Amino acid sequence: MVLRQRIHDAFKETMERMTGPRMVSAFKEKGVLSVSDFVKAGDNLVSKCPTWSWEVGEPSKKKVYLPANKQYLITRNVPCLRRAYSVEEEYEAAGGEVLLDNEDNDGWLATHGKPKETKNEEEDDLPSMETLEISKGRAIQSIPSYFGGEEEDDIPDMADFDDSGNLVEPDDPATLRNQYFVAHEPEDENILRTRTYDVSITYDKYYQTPRVWLTGYDESRMPLQPELVLEDVSQDHAHKTVTIEDHPHLPGKHASVHPCRHGAVMKKIIDVLMSRGVEPEVDKYLFLFLKFMASVIPTIEYDYTMDFDLGSSSS
Amino acid sequence: MASNPSPSSPSLNSGSVLQFDRFQSLVDVGFWHRLSSLKLETLGIDQSPITLVGFFAPHSRAQVSNHLTLLSESLPTAPIEHASSIETNLGNRNRCPVPGILYNTNTLEEFKELDRDNLLQIEANKILEDIRLGKVEEDSTLLLRFLVISYADLKTWSFRYLFAFPALVIDPPATLMSLQPATQILTAEEAESLSAACNEWRSSSLTAGIPFFIVSINSDSQATLRPLKDWESCQGDQNKLLFGFYDPCHLKTNPGWPLRNFLTFICLRWKLQKVRFFCYRERLGLANLEVSLIGDALISIQKEPQYIPKVVGWERIGNRLALRCISLAESMDPQRLAASAA
Structure with a gap:
């Protein structure tokens, strides 16, 4: 599997080098985007949903076919209050999924809008973050190091770190204390620690589609191991369509939704829209795309505002 | 430092002490990557403080506060002298630039022995001076100066660090x-x-x-x-x-x-x-x-014009210093990278 992926990556890389970027739009015919379509759709996303912005990324990873100041899109600090499986259980109970592509088992699931439309209801489900008690056992020194435990031996060396200098500070009356919500151990399976995500969208030159990347942080704002990110991916997709790879513009490994079927699914969505008499515009591509991504990462509440009528029974 | 725990009682009958929610830090992995190459390629054993640019934005999503974020762009590019990349970040509404300073030590011992009270006081004095000299009216981000101390262990690719968001303590509190x-x-x-x-x-x-x-x-x-x-x-x-x-x-x-x-x-x-x-x-x-x-x-006007307020602001989780350690051997150690690519 890993080998296959590597061979494929090498092939893809070679193809990308040999073929020029798509310049002609094949948006309606194939569900894919040219480079300029991607930039146009990205500009529209940034203007309608200003929590998204264009970024430059690592200079060494700059893609010449994209504008220097519009290499990829990112939105930061997106909350993820529950793990994906808890939402899936609700879905199944509600019968709320449609298979967009049932020719094989790789079909994408489309949702009827947001997992749980009623935000208030969800807030009611969660105990007030402010009142949750601090877990005393979680001294900061014990925060696990990124990527496995080999460093654990090293961490106790901080035990003698002089913590006495600022003793006056906990008594500072103007500092609000105990703000850190650390959830109880899950008596209720739905309550887990709040994670946050940086969600980025890059242009995949080979598949000529956008590609979503996830960078996760735990509730104390330390990076999540990419393996743990898979808990926030629909279990139909974890390890299958969601893989852990090098980010094209950032250092390190990140979880990504593999774009191999994006074009086909987008084509289907566009066909549905057209059959309902809606003429899809290329600058709305990313809104449709992000709505479709919500079926893969149902609990990561990124912004895409527009409530599209996909022609289905969406409310 | 005085350790008198009794909080000053509010001077008025109605109202309570105004309490501020702490700032929280978040460091993107890219920051450590760039700091490492800066150490290896440019700084060597030089431990001079490094100018940083942190980024933040107004709260925008239910139930989560926004952070002060460090990205790879927070560090100066190669020639240190041309510090502040604030200009290049102007205009990105999701990245309001904030000036900061980094003290990175070469050894763990030096990291532990840093005089944190003094470092925090130095930053607070800068804020106070910027207020008194009217610099804040020109550049209000000076009120948000922050401080990071770190020890970057480039043998094991692990990074220990601690943030501070210096705040001047007025007495009595607002x-x-x-x-x-x-x-x-x-x-x-x-x-x-x-x-x-x-x-x-x-x-x-x-x-x-x-x-x-x-x-x-x-x-x-x-x-x-x-x-x-x-x-x-x-x-x-x-x-x-x-x-x-x-x-x-x-x-x-x-x-x-x-x-x-x-x-x-x-x-x-x-x-x-x-x-x-x-x-x-x-x-x-x-x-x-x-x-x-x-x-x-x-708020009460401080009586003496040259009054020097106390300062607080080391990042905490609960009552403990939010001392953090991150290991990036998996993504940075050349040997491991070679092994995983084999």
Whole structure:
């Protein structure tokens, strides 16, 4: 599997080098985007949903076919209050999924809008973050190091770190204390620690589609191991369509939704829209795309505002 | 340091001590990657402090506060002398630049022995000086100066670090008289006008990164946002004035940390004792006055002009210092990278 992926990556890389970027739009015919379509759709996303912005990324990873100041899109600090499986259980109970592509088992699931439309209801489900008690056992020194435990031996060396200098500070009356919500151990399976995500969208030159990347942080704002990110991916997709790879513009490994079927699914969505008499515009591509991504990462509440009528029974 | 635990009692019968929600830090992995190459390629064993640019934005999504974030762009590029990359980041509304400083040590012992009280006091003194010399009116982000100490162990690719967000402690502390959603304080017309003015401020590349401002509402309910340097001219007209700031905090009950030095500034520099402040917050990246708050605070003018306030601000989790350790061997160690690629 890993080998296959590597061979494929090498092939893809070679193809990308040999073929020029798509310049002609094949948006309606194939569900894919040219480079300029991607930039146009990205500009529209940034203007309608200003929590998204264009970024430059690592200079060494700059893609010449994209504008220097519009290499990829990112939105930061997106909350993820529950793990994906808890939402899936609700879905199944509600019968709320449609298979967009049932020719094989790789079909994408489309949702009827947001997992749980009623935000208030969800807030009611969660105990007030402010009142949750601090877990005393979680001294900061014990925060696990990124990527496995080999460093654990090293961490106790901080035990003698002089913590006495600022003793006056906990008594500072103007500092609000105990703000850190650390959830109880899950008596209720739905309550887990709040994670946050940086969600980025890059242009995949080979598949000529956008590609979503996830960078996760735990509730104390330390990076999540990419393996743990898979808990926030629909279990139909974890390890299958969601893989852990090098980010094209950032250092390190990140979880990504593999774009191999994006074009086909987008084509289907566009066909549905057209059959309902809606003429899809290329600058709305990313809104449709992000709505479709919500079926893969149902609990990561990124912004895409527009409530599209996909022609289905969406409310 | 004095360790007298008794909190000063509020000087008024009504109202309570105004409490600020701490700022929180988040470091992108890219920051450590760039710091490592900076150490290896440029700095060597030089331990001079490094100028940083941190980024933050107003609160925008339910239930999570925004952070002060360090990215790889937070560090200067190769020639250290041309520090501040603040200019290149102007205009990105999701990245309001904040000046900071990094003390990175070469050994763990040096890291542990850093005189943290002194380092924090140095930053606080800079803030105080910027207030007294009027620099804050020109560049309000100076009120948000932050400090990071770190030990980058490039043998094991692990990084230990601790943040501080220095806040000047005024004594007695400010008293909170009221704090409510902005929509409950303003008329519908005022709220609509203020929303529009904030959205305009946030979408112009000239003002998007300026986190402190004055809101002026005239008798026709029209709101305008003015930079701090317009303070003098704001006083003449009979408009209602609010002191606005980008609030990273999500709580309905408390304002965020940036208000703290802002109030101190208003009290020391403009000699106001009663301040109506505006915690600016967003939804979907747009002004939202349901979640934005307006509050009234009373502050006492410090009697001695050369008064040096105490300072607090080391990041904490609970009552402990938020000392962190991150290991990036998996993604940085050349040997491991080679092994995983084989």
